[in-house]
Amino acid sequence: MTAEPPLVLDIDGTLTRPEGWGIDPRVFEPLYEWDAPIVIATGKAFPYPIALCHFVGIPELVVAENGGVVYTGDDVHFTADREAARAVVEDYRAAGYDLGWGAADTVNRWRETEIAVSLEQPLEPLREIAAEHGLEVIDTGYAYHVKDTDPNKGEGVVRIADHVGIDPADCVAVGDSINDVSTFETVGRGFAVANADEAAKAAADEVLDDVHAEGTLAVLERVRGTT
């Protein structure tokens, strides 16, 4: 019997420093020592959460690209098709816009099922073009994501939970944005950090007083040893 509940953690806005970017180094030790599975569920491309698990020193259990890529520790599942997102990029570029990440575009370089656009780029034409291709655009506060409407983080969490033998109802999640709503609807207890957007706050069981990783650290303190 574990003394700690499994965790589902978002990255940007949730494990970040109070300034809003960069992983807060204070999360490394408690995550390394956590004695239950930790799922990193993010909108970022697959290599980012894998690298985070690798450098923290925890097993790789990952939902990436807002649910488009799911890694159970044994198998990688792709639950969305990138072709429509690619077509949106082509049309957006043809209309004179840019994704906004520069030529090397390390934000999308390893992305396999969706596309992320910088918040500095115009949203309305992006939404219109996405809709023409049957896709949606979500704003995480860190990027606009052009994605299939079907996959989401919550479904990815269920797939991983099945595989590793945990019950999503036993999981504690922390998140900050609209892409965490499906996670909150899936797990037993969902916490929104104080910097969370309205959608995340409304879907969470509780809104924390602290921002970013300080909120997450407060949750870890609180739920440690409670299972």
Ligand SMILES: O=C(O)COP(=O)(O)O
């Ligand atoms: O990729 C983003 O825009 C946000 O990433 P997150 O889901 O880890 O917060």
Ligand SMILES: [Mg+2]
């Ligand atoms: Mg986030």
